[in-house]
Amino acid sequence: MNLTRSAFIAGAVATALAGLTSQASAAGRPPQEKCFGVSLAGYNDCAAGPGTSCAGTSKRDYQGNAWKLVPKGTCITMKSPTSPTGRGQLVEFKEVRR
Template sequence: MNKSKASLALALGTAVAISAVAVPAQAASKEKCYGVALAGQNDCAAGPGTSCAGTSKTDYQANAWKLVPAGTCTDMKSETSSTGFGQLKAF
């Protein structure tokens, strides 16, 4: 293998390793927040009759979640929650 191919392989390997590390760190700064998504704007898992992202049927659906910045969920408006705010678990 010549030097340019070796350098390219090393650079590509480094880029892949860095991107693999960055994803978990980004995901850790988010949390699932139930009851805050508008109809069709949930991120995933919206309960019976739905499959995944964008399938919630109503605004503020109690079993549909949206990824939000960590620590902000329970401050977000939810018209269906008993507290009036998003919840960290389906309700």
């Protein structure tokens, strides 16, 4: 077997193993959902509104347009003092100041 063919086979095997590993880790996690208004400033997963780029860019605690990934079904049970209901929301919301 020549060196080029050996390198190709080794690369193909490594790619296949990496794919199996990522599938297994995703399968072991519970389903997740976006939960708006529950992250602290700088700890959002993404979508933090105008003037921000993505993860870790929210400017305020419990920002209504910033979300965090949480286990599915737990969002609406989480505290969010700026939410109209006082709990996390499945959609972006306009913050309420109390």
